[in-house]
Amino acid sequence: MLPTPGPRDVLVVVDMQNDFCEGGALAVSGGNALVAPINAVAARFDTVVLTQDWHPAGHSSFASSHAGRDPFTTIEMPYGPQILWPDHCIWDTHGAAFHRDLHIPHTRLVVRKGWDHPVDSYSAFFENDGVTPTGLAGALREWDAERVILCGLALDFCVGWSALDARRLGFSVMLVEPLSAAIDVDGSLAAIRTACDDAGVVRILE
Numbered sequence: 001m002l003p004t005p006g007p008r009d010v011l012v013v014v015d016m017q018n019d020f021c022e023g024g025a026l027a028v029s030g031g032n033a034l035v036a037p038i039n040a041v042a043a044r045f046d047t048v049v050l051t052q053d054w055h056p057a058g059h060s061s062f063a064s065s066h067a068g069r070d071p072f073t074t075i076e077m078p079y080g081p082q083i084l085w086p087d088h089c090i091w092d093t094h095g096a097a098f099h100r101d102l103h104i105p106h107t108r109l110v111v112r113k114g115w116d117h118p119v120d121s122y123s124a125f126f127e128n129d130g131v132t133p134t135g136l137a138g139a140l141r142e143w144d145a146e147r148v149i150l151c152g153l154a155l156d157f158c159v160g161w162s163a164l165d166a167r168r169l170g171f172s173v174m175l176v177e178p179l180s181a182a183i184d185v186d187g188s189l190a191a192i193r194t195a196c197d198d199a200g201v202v203r204i205l206e
């Protein structure tokens, strides 16, 4: 169970956008059903951050940008392996907008990621090269945040990678599984759970 939030806790709600919910271009099963409970939990936190996947058209993470390649296959990028995705979350489109029922009016910061054409960004903290910061870590430090609580989409990619990076940065981290849903490509869900457990991420299971 999620503990009562304190003043140094920050809730990070990851990628609750149309394209990741049912009916979207890269829909995660169970996405729509998360909106109401996330709204309810977010209301208990003083500080909430939203992340927003935000790509230019023709982004390098799209299969359509690589001749002959299909979505959900992996290619080697200069920064390492990259799964290719269907076109999704193209900036200023309906698909990139937050779910219309997401209602967290006291949101303090929106972090956009994946905006740079040559590199994807799953994590809310670093692009997929593992070194280019999004700025979120700096904000959390300036706010004197101590613990990061994560939920949203998708558990096995953007939520999970964000959790691992938050640990790497020295924060206490909780990943709220009932407020997250997974894509599960080639065992990615089991892999991220193991990685989180090994890294000391506390997975909240109910």
Ligand SMILES: [Zn+2]
Pocket (backbone or CB within 6 Å): 053, 054, 055, 061, 088, 089, 114
């Ligand atoms: Zn993306």
